[in-house]
Structures are given as structure tokens and as C-alpha cells.
Amino acid sequence: RRTGSGPGGEEEEDDECLHRLEEDDDEDEEEEEEEEEEEDGENKPKRRGPKKKKMTKARLQRFKIRRMKANARERNRMHGLNDALESLRKVVPCYSKTQKLSKIETLRLAKNYIWALSEILRSGKAPDLMSFVQALCKGLSQPTTNLVAGCLQLNPRTFLPEQTPDLPAHLPPAAAAAYPGHFSYQSPGLTPGLPSPPYGSMEPSHIFHQVKGQPYGPLEPFFDGVLVSDGPAFDPPLSPPLSINGNFTSSFKHEAAAAAEYDKSFSFSMHYGGGGAGGHIYGGGGGPNPRCAELQVDGLMGFDGHSHHERLMNAQLNAIFHDS
DNA sequence: TAGGCCATCTGGTCCT
């Protein structure tokens, strides 16, 4: 959205003007040596720092040129920043060209996502879906939460108990059955412009997979102390226990070792197009890791092939949550 | 219309 914004006008005009000024600049070079002694105030203390030079015509022009150059650089810098942010949007859950996450929400979601994935690596456990979504949505605005929920095929009311006084939080499957409308995301107009289906689907029994006495299901320790929605602000560790070159923490290392080629087909690599055509997610192809769902993802492209993004994201998330 | 988000300009600071 770069049309007609900003008080300064168009970039092209700036460039033209800049050229004109640069040409004029050579003409009155000799004027520039004038300096002005500040003698205006007898009582005023002497001003420190470099003396202010009089703004001659040439100096003014050079100043303008400098300013324009600086503005152009600043614009480019911000465009680069925005490009990077756009790339980030594409690798966090729920990328949508039509309804873009705001900058701040993108950063927050990315932080949550990184942290949640790091926890998966650290613990080696597939998370409970609700825990995962809660972790993703911590600190996000309601619209963004809706968006994430939409992308994950969830009704946000099922995982934001503090915002849903009309619906008991964390219902057991039986209760879930009593609220049939609440457990499938219906794109209810909460999120106009939401990327259209197909999304993966989640059975209520899957969503509410729980163990007695554990509010978030059997894998909850995984997000221990973080997901209590009415607790203090979510503040994951600044340095998640993840190393890019495969330094998993010990418990997971063993599993990973047992899973042999696990990391070769790990979802991170798929994210960046490493999966290749017909790749499997999470050590598919009969890999020894029992938690790893086998998913056929045909025709995977590099991550720049965004038409596959939603499917990819879905596949990854399904793989994560497939707790067989 | 208010508020959120954004792009841009601008001046300051730090670094090379």
C-alpha cells in the first residue's frame, strides 16, 4: 500500500529534483566559505559545539541534496525491512495475501511460533493442539487470534477461555459433543478475507484429547507454566533451546538418533524447500519415530511457491499433532 | 469519527 502516502511526495519527483539541485550546486561553490560568528547576545553564554554556518544558497542546496539522499536511503531501508517482514509473514502460520498480519502481530506470532517449535524440539513431544494454539496466540490481538484459529481450523472460543464466558473452557469430548457448532472452524465472518479452505480438519475428540487432571492433555507439560491463560504475561525464554545445526537436548537427541533420518525430512527443511517432491514430513516412510505421522506431500516446491504454503503449513501442523 | 496501521520525512547519534 504505497500509493499516495507520506507528506513528501513521490520518489521519482525526488530523484528529478535531486538531479537539478546537483547541477545547480556547482555554480555558486565560492559562496560556501562564509561563516557566521554568533555575536547576537552579549549576555548569552557562548554556544558550544561547532559554529553554525550561515545557510547560503549553495549550502542550502547541498543540504537539500543530502536530505533527499538520506530520505531515499531511508525509504530503501524501510522497504528492505518490509520485504524481510513479508518473508517472515510467509513462514509463520496463517499467511494470507488478502489479510496481512500487521507488523507487530507478525513479529509476535513469529516469536510465539519459534518458541513453540523450539519446545517441540526440546521435549521431543508432540504438543496438544490447544496448547500449541494457545502458545501461538499469546499476546496476539483478537483478530489475529481469529486468523490463526481459522488457519488451524479451530474456533478461537475453544482455546481462549478468558475471552469466552459463554463457553466452558477445555471441555471433555462429551461436552465437546454438546457444543457441536464450536469445534469446527466455520469462517464465520470473524475474519473476512481469510484464506479459503481446504484446511486440515480436526475432530473434537482430537482437539480435546486429554488426560484426567491435566487441563491441556497428556502433552501439556510441554508448555508447562506458560499456557495458563490467566497467568502472567507469556514470556518465553529469549534464547530457545534450539540450535540450527542439530544440537537437540539430550532426551530428544536419543529419539532423533533412533529416528535415524529424522531431521533430513524435518519440517524446518521443508519450510525452505528442502523437502523436495514427494517428500515426507516428520520422518515418514515408516520411520521409527512412532509420533511421526506419515504424510505424502506431493509436488512440493521451494518456499517461494506460495500456492503450496497453506498445504505445507497444514501438513506440518498435522504432523505435529498426529499423536498416534 | 476515532483509532489502528502505515509510509515517509526528519534530526540525532554512532560508526567507518
Next chain:
DNA sequence: AGGACCAGATGGCCTA
């Protein structure tokens, strides 16, 4: 000196 980075200010666009 000039570039990178930053934060404040400003005004436009959009939506509830």
C-alpha cells in the same frame, strides 16, 4: 563526511 540506524512527527488510508 557520509552512511546506517533509530525514534518522533505527520498525514493518508481503512475499518468499526
